[in-house]
Amino acid sequence: MGRGKVELKRIENPTSRQVTFSKRRNGLLKKAYELSVLCDAEVGLLIFSPTGKSYHFGSHDMDGTIARYKREVGLSISNExxxxxxxxxxxxxxxxxxxxxxxxxxxxxxxxxxxxxxGMRELKQLERQIRIGVERIRSKKRRMISEHINWLKRKHKLLKEENIHLQKQVKMHEPQESGSTGNSNPILLDPEADEMVG
Known part of the structure; x- marks a missing residue:
């Protein structure tokens, strides 16, 4: 019984892709060798892996085979x-x-x-990366909240100081007759209150 037909498309799993590359590369190199021996052919085979590593087979001098190929297809040195x-x-x-x-x-x-x-190894690595990412996000969030709280505290302090300053100004400009009317309560300004209390 023959092998099933393999659908020709990029293998998504990196491990499976590497295994398939290694097996098929070796098969291709073997076929190139057999062709050169059986048919006395000048064969040159050059393969670059996805990581950039090169593999080659030359039945004769590889440089000579490449130079011959260039002559055959009309490639000159100037456009090399x-x-x-x-x-x-x-x-x-x-x-x-x-x-x-x-x-x-x-x-x-x-x-x-x-x-x-x-696989289990990739899933554990993915889980670890996600956990590290979540911790970084939480850390950034905590830092931002802390900075915002500090900004609100500074703003509150400034408003408090401004309120005290305004109260002093009101006291300074208070008419002298207010003491004679029997109203001894000072006017207080609260930035959070809607109206002045007399």
Whole structure:
């Protein structure tokens, strides 16, 4: 009985993706070797892993094979620099795509999505990261509340001082006759009261 058909799409689980890469890379290198021996073909195979590590097989001198390939497709030395820059640009774009995919995947994990493929180790690591994140948020929240309370205390103190100052000014400008009318109560200004008490 033959193997089932594998759907060709990017493997989401990093561990499974790495295992598949290693197995298929070895298979590809073996096939390249067999082709060169069985058919006396000049074979050059170059593989770059997602982490940027390179693997290659050359049945002959690899530099010679690459130079021959360039001659065959009409690549001159003058445009080699441009091709190299283009390749560097492509590599940077690919790196950014992988970084973006990794961040999007991580973001989903933090919100509890797509975690069915994660193992116990990954789940524990995710839980630890979330716990650290929550503690940082709580710490920031406590600091902000404390700063706000201190600001309110300073404001209260300033208002209290202003109230005392206003009371002194009212006493200074109080008419002298108020003593003769029998009203000896001073006028108090309370910033939290709606009206003056006489």
């Amino acid at each position: 620099r441009g091709l190299r820059q283009t390749q560097v640009g492509r590599n940077e774009i690919e790196d950014m795509k992988r970084t973006l995919e990794s961040l999007e995947e991580r973001d989903k994990h933090f919100s509890g999505e797509d975690i069915s493929m994660l």
